[in-house]
Amino acid sequence: MNALLETHGLQAFYRDAQALFGIDFTLAAGELVAIIGANGAGKSTFLKSLAGLVRVPRETIRFKGEPIGGLPPGGIVRRGLAMVPEGRRLFPSLSVEENLRMGATAARKGPWNLQRLYALFPILAEKRHAPGTSLSGGQQQMVALGRALMSNPEVLLCDELSLGLAPIVIREIYAAMPTITGEGMTVVIVEQDVTMARQVSQRIYCFQEGRVSLEGKSGELTREQISQAYFGIEAAHA
Numbered sequence: 154m155n156a157l158l159e160t161h162g163l164q165a166f167y168r169d170a171q172a173l174f175g176i177d178f179t180l181a182a183g184e185l186v187a188i189i190g191a192n193g194a195g196k197s198t199f200l201k202s203l204a205g206l207v208r209v210p211r212e213t214i215r216f217k218g219e220p221i222g223g224l225p226p227g228g229i230v231r232r233g234l235a236m237v238p239e240g241r242r243l244f245p246s247l248s249v250e251e252n253l254r255m256g257a258t259a260a261r262k263g264p265w266n267l268q269r270l271y272a273l274f275p276i277l278a279e280k281r282h283a284p285g286t287s288l289s290g291g292q293q294q295m296v297a298l299g300r301a302l303m304s305n306p307e308v309l310l311c312d313e314l315s316l317g318l319a320p321i322v323i324r325e326i327y328a329a330m331p332t333i334t335g336e337g338m339t340v341v342i343v344e345q346d347v348t349m350a351r352q353v354s355q356r357i358y359c360f361q362e363g364r365v366s367l368e369g370k371s372g373e374l375t376r377e378q379i380s381q382a383y384f385g386i387e388a389a390h391a
């Protein structure tokens with residue numbers, strides 16, 4: 154596989170506490186890859202490492218062959234990786250449109266602009282002048298996703314888009330993925346909803362206690378393989 158993004162032996166720490174223990178990961182251009190795993194498995198830490206929010210050694214992450222580990226977050230966005238953080242993190246004092254414009258500060262060229270986003274999520278056009286935090290959870294997630302797209306990334310990193318949302322709203326958000334990937338975007342999602350992860354992704358990595366416990370094509374992994382990798386062998390036999 155020709156890797157667009159790869160990690161080799163990626164380790165990450167919070168002070169003395171180790172959260173990742175040598176993650177090997179590859180992402181080809183145009184793929185949608187899902188990372189699943191139980192709470193505390195290290196999924197968010199992994200995405201944050203890719204986005205420059207957790208400092209890691211330079212050589213452990215390569216984007217287009219160039220080492221980018223530990224670069225400042227702004228430099229990583231300018232290179233073409235954007236993250237949709239867990240919990241949306243909108244700017245509370247800004248309107249929907251102002252929140253979206255904040256994503257465009259990296260000034261990368263590409264197909265995404267306000268007009269395209271409003272076509273993707275028409276409700277955001279209706280609410281463009283409302284404070285971002287006055288929206289429903291699902292609408293806020295659309296703003297968070299839109300804000301990341303406004304930087305016209307090559308790789309979109311999504312941390313738990315479905316967190317706290319009703320199933321119908323989760324489906325609505327994920328319905329936008331084919332349009333997003335149709336533009337040639339490469340996507341990594343962290344997703345607790347394993348059924349949704351299997352449906353939307355081509356490949357899955359399962360993390361367990363800071364390590365990759367399973368990797369494979371989403372359509373080929375069995376439920377048993379996934380639950381063993383997710384919960385650990387003892388729980389799977391319990």
Ligand SMILES: Nc1ncnc2c1ncn2[C@@H]1O[C@H](COP(=O)(O)OP(=O)(O)OP(=O)(O)O)[C@@H](O)[C@H]1O
Binds near residue numbers: 171196198
């Ligand atoms: N800011 C932090 N300071 C110290 N330890 C942290 C911090 N953030 C995460 N950790 C620890 O790192 C490990 C991995 O956490 P992480 O949030 O990456 O897991 P996760 O798989 O994303 O879980 P969740 O689904 O709950 O978000 C856990 O042991 C967690 O307690």
